[in-house]
Amino acid sequence: MATSLPTIPVLDLALLSDDTRRPEFIALLRHALINIGFLYLKNHSVSQKVIDRLVEYIPRLFDLPQDVKDKILMANSPHFMGYSRLASEFTNGSTDHREQFDFGTPYEVQQKPGDPDYIKFCGPCQWPDEDLIPGFRETLEDYLLQVQNAGYQLMSLFAEALQLPSNAFAKFYDLPEQMQSRAKERCSSPRRSPWRITMYPGVDDPDMLGNTPHFDAGFVTFVLQLPNPHPGLQVQLDGQWIDATPIPGTFTVNIGKSLEYVTRGLAKATYHRVVLPPAGATPRYSVPLFQGISLNVRLADEVLDFPPEILRLKDLRGDTTETNSTKDNEFYSQPSGNIIFGRGIKSHPDIAERYYPDLFEQYFPNGMPKKVNAY
Numbered sequence: 402m403a404t405s406l407p408t409i410p411v412l413d414l415a416l417l418s419d420d421t422r423r424p425e426f427i428a429l430l431r432h433a434l435i436n437i438g439f440l441y442l443k444n445h446s447v448s449q450k451v452i453d454r455l456v457e458y459i460p461r462l463f464d465l466p467q468d469v470k471d472k473i474l475m476a477n478s479p480h481f482m483g484y485s486r487l488a489s490e491f492t493n494g495s496t497d498h499r500e501q502f503d504f505g506t507p508y509e510v511q512q513k514p515g516d517p518d519y520i521k522f523c524g525p526c527q528w529p530d531e532d533l534i535p536g537f538r539e540t541l542e543d544y545l546l547q548v549q550n551a552g553y554q555l556m557s558l559f560a561e562a563l564q565l566p567s568n569a570f571a572k573f574y575d576l577p578e579q580m581q582s583r584a585k586e587r588c589s590s591p592r593r594s595p596w597r598i599t600m601y602p603g604v605d606d607p608d609m610l611g612n613t614p615h616f617d618a619g620f621v622t623f624v625l626q627l628p629n630p631h632p633g634l635q636v637q638l639d640g641q642w643i644d645a646t647p648i649p650g651t652f653t654v655n656i657g658k659s660l661e662y663v664t665r666g667l668a669k670a671t672y673h674r675v676v677l678p679p680a681g682a683t684p685r686y687s688v689p690l691f692q693g694i695s696l697n698v699r700l701a702d703e704v705l706d707f708p709p710e711i712l713r714l715k716d717l718r719g720d721t722t723e724t725n726s727t728k729d730n731e732f733y734s735q736p737s738g739n740i741i742f743g744r745g746i747k748s749h750p751d752i753a754e755r756y757y758p759d760l761f762e763q764y765f766p767n768g769m770p771k772k773v774n775a776y
């Protein structure tokens with residue numbers, strides 16, 4: 402039995418242009434998908450120029466005066482878009498020690514009376530004043546479109562790795578036929594790809610966490626990690642916390658619970674957390690993009706079929722770390738919008754209290770939770 406720690410594989414998309422090496426790529430992708438739940442994506446299609454432009458903006462964004470950031474507070478958005486001050490978001494009931502901006506894809510879905518609450522999860526973003534950070538919005542939107550396209554390409558490769566037709570996941574995105582087609586941003590059915598820019602400051606308490614351990618809820622998350630010499634993102638594998646050290650020129654990609662569910666647990670959602678740099682160190686910055694699926698889709702109706710030899714790979718998985726909720730049919734028989742909207746409500750009780758008082762009472766019967774730290 403192997404005794405070394407599992408590692409997060411680096412998937413080099415350049416191998417796809419060489420037919421003789423494609424099987425090698427697909428085999429490693431299958432391993433990453435089934436056994437690890439995390440991977441680095443190298444030689445992806447997102448332009449390095451756009452990434453460099455974005456990276457340059459990020460410290461400037463957080464360095465904007467506090468009153469400028471407060472003008473676009475998330476607490477003022479029923480759509481959970483905007484700026485969150487340090488330690489104002491909850492994950493699994495604990496506060497996260499990070500400051501963040503949440504943006505989303507351009508939005509055109511019109512809400513109608515009688516729509517379910519989760520439709521309100523879609524809505525316009527709050528942007529900082531263009532004069533104060535010129536070109537930022539355009540750069541981010543450009544970046545987003547490119548990462549979304551890289552996400553569709555990866556989903557079709559996931560399908561191939563699991564011996565599904567390459568467009569098997571397209572229905573979850575309301576995309577026609579080929580996943581490789583351009584992202585249909587202004588789609589008719591509601592979908593939300595929250596896209597977050599985070600800053601994790603240095604602290605002198607080594608037990609304080611930037612992001613409480615959690616699973617992501619969606620299909621796939623693309624994280625752009627800015628280089629930082631200190632540990633940040635950590636992944637739980639074989640019961641141990643493994644550093645997902647930033648690798649320049651790559652995205653760190655991870656699987657969420659919804660993809661795990663529709664693939665009958667084959668794709669593995671992996672527990673992860675963020676630890677903080679030491680006091681006085683440069684903050685850690687990251688840009689996670691949670692690639693959204695249609696809010697109307699009921700995952701329980703859409704579970705995919707696999708050949709038995711593929712399903713068997715799940716049983717051969719060495720890591721028996723709990724991956725919970727793959728059996729949770731009741732949860733997944735709801736529209737996916739309900740699931741992610743519920744997570745939004747739990748993470749942002751202030752928004753719930755202000756805009757969704759009935760849900761606030763339901764989720765927080767004892768009133769506004771006190772800020773608590775996990776460890």
Ligand SMILES: O=C(O)CCC(=O)C(=O)O
Nearest residue numbers: 599612624634675687689
């Ligand atoms: O900041 C990161 O690197 C990852 C954050 C994360 O896991 C999340 O926001 O879900």
Ligand SMILES: [Fe+2]
Nearest residue numbers: 615616617673
């Ligand atoms: Fe996460």
